[in-house]
Amino acid sequence: MKRKLLVSALLMTVIACIGWSGDQKEVVENYNSLMESASEENWIDLSRGLSDESMEFLNEIATIYTEAGVPFNNQGEELLASLVSDTDLISFSETVISISFRNDKAYLQSGQGNSVKTYEFVREGNQWKLNLVPMLNSYLADIMEGIPERDQDPLATTSPTYISAGTGLCEFGLKNDLDHLSLWNVYCSASNSDSWGEDWLGSSILGSGSEMGIWLDEDVYDIQLVDSEGNTYTLWQVEINEEGVFWEVTEMDKDEPN
DSSP states (O other), X not given: OHHHHHHHHHHHHHHHTTTOOHHHHHHHHHHHHHHHHHHTTOHHHHHHTBOHHHHHHHHHHHHHHHHTTOOOTTTXXXXXXXXXXXOSSSOOOSOEEEEEEEXXXXXXXXXXXXXXXXXXXXXXXXXXXXXXXXXXXXXXXXXXXXXXXXXXXXXXXXOOOEEEEEOSSEEEEEEEXXXXXXXXXXXXXXXXXXXXXXXXXXXXXXXXXXXXXXEEOSEEEEEEEEETXXXXXXXXXXXXXXXXXXXXXXXXXXXXXX
């Protein structure tokens, strides 16, 4: 039964791919292979579909767990199996919403409703491979207790990433140009609203040097950011249309204390 559901899901995805470019189709094909490997609990094939950087990171985390008394005999592969089976960190959906390209990377959005995830792919050789490093960084930061001190910011020195959110046609682009600080919350609501609404970062964290794209409907918005030390950065009455808006936030943008 599980096999029939998987084949049906893959067929739906293939139908949805009609009209996409060659690179987009390649990304979806690898995404489908990853989804099939995860469904069949074939961890070796699943790990082969990940970027080299992802496997190196998984091996490093597995080593830390092993030294702490929680052994992972096959290191990264066994840890990957645990993350897929026991957490919602990696939950493949047959519903592919969009695929975009930025800075030689591909970003695939999948899921429905409030469970939409963005997966980052990087090209290695002639294949697009899933880069789990941004998700792993967010996962590790999410399970940490409390807000760390400035020099302990978990994402202050990690590799820059790109996060995509929203389904509108107008992009509000954001780059974290803060020195040694990550962004923990991003709020963007219509200027005529009385509340900030949802946190567009969700459980993710935007490290120093990383970028985010929020896709909105055309409107006038207020935007507020919160960093890992609790400082805020606010823009008021920002008109966002199809031409897009890009903000490189720096220390100079910090709000004055009340």
